[in-house]
Amino acid sequence: MYKCGECDFQAKIKCHVISHQRLHQTNMLKCTQCSFQTKYREALKRHQILHKDAAEVRVFVCEICGYTAKRKHNLKGHMLKHKDQGVVMHKCSLCKFQTKYKEALSRHKRLIHTDDKVHQCPHCDYQAKIVSYLKKHLLQHKDPSELKLYKCSYCNIATKTISQRNSHMKIAHSPPKFQCAVCGHKTRGKNNLKNHILRNHPREQWSKSTF
Known part of the structure; x- marks a missing residue:
């Protein structure tokens, strides 16, 4: 020490x-x-x-707009303003899809524009382009007693995946967020509110804020 x-x-x-x-x-x-x-x-x-005068100091220059800084960390802070500017986009040659990430473009082409099935289920003829799809399929071959089930915090529903459980809880148990300005009817979805208004209230009752 x-x-x-x-x-x-x-x-x-x-x-x-x-x-x-x-x-x-x-x-x-x-x-x-x-x-x-x-x-x-x-x-x-x-x-x-x-x-010091600018001529005496090493200056850090932004390659996008020409901004100059005496300190490197100041330039880094400035570059955050250009986070979405000057970014090279990788574009699909077969459709309008584009992305910042080369790997995402490769994944897109494999999923959308090819018929290759590279992951084979060992129990049946099912094939998948992506490992995660195969893993989800394999749940169908498991005995229910072997499955880890994700239980809803509010009712007796249990699902095979956590995403299914979360989706169920959002749809079935989340409090209504949207309220009809005409009659006070509440619903969990904005589209549900639109449909309610179109079905139940004449046009003259609508306002600019209704939708």
């Missing part, structure tokens, strides 16, 4: 002790051009960049 010579602090790594020992320094490093002061030499160097 490395120990501090002025207090009980100790650490396994020497640089941690050196960093800690700066806390005991009484001599502060001061900027010669303003009132800024710090215990850390690197912090002073970073601060002094602010007083």
